[in-house]
Amino acid sequence: DAGVIQSPRHEVTEMGQEVTLRCKPISGHDYLFWYRQTMMRGLELLIYFNNNVPIDDSGMPEDRFSAKMPNASFSTLKIQPSEPRDSAVYFCASSDQGNTEAFFGQGTRLTVV
Amino acid sequence: AQTVTQSQPEMSVQEAETVTLSCTYDTSESNYYLFWYKQPPSRQMILVIRQEAYKQQNATENRFSVNFQKAAKSFSLKISDSQLGDTAMYFCAFMKRGMDTGRRALTFGSGTRLQVQP
Numbered sequence: 001d002a003g004v005i006q007s008p009r010h011e012v013t014e015m016g017q018e019v020t021l022r023c024k025p026i027s028g029h030d031y032l033f034w035y036r037q038t039m040m041r042g043l044e045l046l047i048y049f050n051n052n053v054p055i056d057d058s059g060m061p062e063d064r065f066s067a068k069m070p071n072a073s074f075s076t077l078k079i080q081p082s083e084p085r086d087s088a089v090y091f092c093a094s095s096d097q098g099n100t101e102a103f104f105g106q107g108t109r110l111t112v113v
Numbered sequence: 114a115q116t117v118t119q120s121q122p123e124m125s126v127q128e129a130e131t132v133t134l135s136c137t138y139d140t141s142e143s144n145y146y147l148f149w150y151k152q153p154p155s156r157q158m159i160l161v162i163r164q165e166a167y168k169q170q171n172a173t174e175n176r177f178s179v180n181f182q183k184a185a186k187s188f189s190l191k192i193s194d195s196q197l198g199d200t201a202m203y204f205c206a207f208m209k210r211g212m213d214t215g216r217r218a219l220t221f222g223s224g225t226r227l228q229v230q231p
Contacts, residue, residue, distance in 0.1 A: 031217055033218065042221060042222070042224065043221040043224075044221075045219070048218055056218060089156065091158065093158070095217065100146050100148075102160075104157065104158035106156060109156075
């Protein structure tokens, strides 16, 4: 398996634009997580899904952020409109019910100017 | 809520030496998992070692071992025979244990940047 695949690796966008980050989890994994990493706040959970259903979205900063998982092999994190304070590295991770290890993607570095 | 504290923002060690990274946590849970993740400059998050809180024996993985003190809520990572490739950010993380789907997220500490010097 190729591991968790995120796209794009880097994204630079202007303030006010819509940004969509994409994630393909490891096949067979039933948990999918979105984390955000910043210097100020470290690694923080945004939202996670089990079997495509959102379980905990308490970390989603505000209504500008939304996440979907339309099927077991794809998830998106959307920011609309984007702001400079959204600049961060966004990680997607997946795991399965029988294993506590979370496998992370390479992350998307988002820069909002 | 759980909190994880890493009090050493940066550490340095000579190649082939041993270094210990500290982590403390706070929780009201009795069953949980603790992890150390490594983040090299490539940005990839890699699991280094995992400890199940109900196991008294400290986990080991080759050159990596932990000192788990449940009563003190302490979980330190020891790296023996440090190698240049160990240079990375190291994150301590906590996860509740149980089959409930609401218990699977990781809570991370702020990280320790380790530099291995040649």
